Amino acid sequence: MDQSKLKQLTAPLLSWYEQNARKLPWRETPANAYHVWISEIMLQQTRVAAVREYYARFLREFPTLADLARGEERLMKCWEGLGYYSRARNLQKAARQAMERFGGELPRTYEDLTSLPGIGDYTAGAILSIAWGQRVPAVDGNVLRLAARIMDCDEDISDIKVRRRFRSWVEEALPPAERCGDYNQAMMDLGATVCLPNGEPMCLLCPGRDFCAAREAGRQSSLPVKAPKKGRRLEERTVFVLLSSQGAALRRRPETGLLAGLWEFPNVEGALREEEAARVLKCWGIEPLRWEKRIAAKHIFTHVEWHMTGYVLLCQPSGPADFCWSDGRDFADKTVPTAFARFREEALEHLERQEGSE
DNA sequence: GAAGCGTGGGG
DNA sequence: TCCCCAAGCTT
Known part of the structure; x- marks a missing residue:
């Protein structure tokens, strides 16, 4: 050398x-x-x-x-x-x-x-x-x-x-x-x-x-020579944009691991059909008033790839204690990672319409 | 030592 | 579309 x-x-x-x-x-x-x-x-x-x-x-x-x-x-x-x-x-x-x-x-x-x-x-x-x-x-x-x-x-x-x-x-x-x-x-x-x-x-x-x-x-x-990096694993997730009179539901992610401690839209593993998604909601104690739409989104991390199925729906502000119903101002203070950007857009759009009509 | 940890831009 | 990656650090 x-x-x-x-x-x-x-x-x-x-x-x-x-x-x-x-x-x-x-x-x-x-x-x-x-x-x-x-x-x-x-x-x-x-x-x-x-x-x-x-x-x-x-x-x-x-x-x-x-x-x-x-x-x-x-x-x-x-x-x-x-x-x-x-x-x-x-x-x-x-x-x-x-x-x-x-x-x-x-x-x-x-x-x-x-x-x-x-x-x-x-x-x-x-x-x-x-x-x-x-x-x-x-x-x-x-x-x-x-x-x-x-x-x-x-x-x-x-x-x-x-x-x-x-x-x-x-x-x-x-x-x-x-x-x-x-x-x-x-x-x-x-x-x-x-x-x-x-x-x-x-x-x-x-x-x-x-x-x-x-x-x-x-x-x-x-040059230079670099070892090949290993591929990504794929994860299916189902994400809920839950909209109530109090805003959209957010919850905090766990303190360790991917996107630790940041805010997210409630989500579960798997690409759920609407009936299965409805069962999850029931489990959370949430009564859907109206299913607005379904959204497909993808986010690529270095080592994982999320394929997401999103459900946007209107409901009452109930659900688990860690759900935090956030209006437009709350969103301005909460850190939501880019992986959920598509769903945040959707939520904010609905919230603006709601606040505008009040 | 290898794997985990985000995102956006360019070829 | 997909793959590469860009001023690394921690566990």
């Missing part, structure tokens, strides 16, 4: 970055550690385009770490639609720990940072290098791809051991501390805009074009 290629890239990469750095809201000078932290968490497994709006809104709601530590339901609401909701919960846990353990600031060592929930290897490196100018690598998917190509390395980058080795090679290629924030961001920008995944990267624009080992070997588009 020719890791000297990585070192060779450092200087031209930093020059490239001076001209080609993307303009991003969290790239202020000087960097604010709280802002860097929030942006890095939001960017985990999430595209820049999706993060922009959320980032701006989040900082309006929670301008400082102390504000975040105090936030409650509004925090999850701010995260609604962004996905991987444990990130938001961990953000708040970490903020509270920072208030208690670190005097209300983010700590400035790798050990202390990674001791906070939601901050791992990559995020700690990003905060330390970008906000505090420390000489620490921040190796994400972009950097792994870039490194695999410049070294023409065909080892499986989904293997944790290979990643660790890559990280130590990147560490050796780091510039002096004061340039490490730029270096780490430059690696990611280059990966995101030039050394693209999926097919042919734009090698002519790359500061490593003259010595990239994969390019010399003509292998740039077949």
Whole structure:
């Protein structure tokens, strides 16, 4: 493995970055550690385009770490639609720990940072290098791809051991501390805009074009090598949009697992026919007044695929104790994940009509 | 070490 | 339509 290629890239990469750095809201000078932290968490497994709006809104709601530590339901609401909701919960846990353990600031060592929930290897490196100018690598998917190509390395980058080795090679290629924030961001920008995944990267624009080992070997588009991921399982579910004079029924999901703690429309396993659905309602102690319509919807998660049959119907506001009958204003406060977006639209449409006619 | 955890955009 | 995936972390 020719890791000297990585070192060779450092200087031209930093020059490239001076001209080609993307303009991003969290790239202020000087960097604010709280802002860097929030942006890095939001960017985990999430595209820049999706993060922009959320980032701006989040900082309006929670301008400082102390504000975040105090936030409650509004925090999850701010995260609604962004996905991987444990990130938001961990953000708040970490903020509270920072208030208690670190005097209300983010700590400035790798050990202390990674001791906070939601901050791992990559995020700690990003905060330390970008906000505090420390000489620490921040190796994400972009950097792994870039490194695999410049070294023409065909080892499986989904293997944790290979990643660790890559990280130590990147560490050796780091510039002096004061340039490490730029270096780490430059690696990611280059990966995101030039050394693209999926097919042919734009090698002519790359500061490593003259010595990239994969390019010399003509292998740039077949690298990096990643283990195939396993498929999704399919789940059938039947979802109820129950509409009463008090609003639509929502309930809280369990505190662990998929979409933990978020609000959902009552639903059961299986693709139920209307008679079977009616039996479920009876079980819940709900008397249907009128069946409005049936809706088919699909939602694809990383590891599960939900095929949903939805029943919209009018009823009395009875049912299990955990049903919460929500009007338009309640919906504005409750975090309902995108998986139920189709049903939320349906509910809101009916609620508006109802409120309009009163 | 592998699996669980969301969503939206692009080829 | 389907598949790939995007600035990972936790258990």
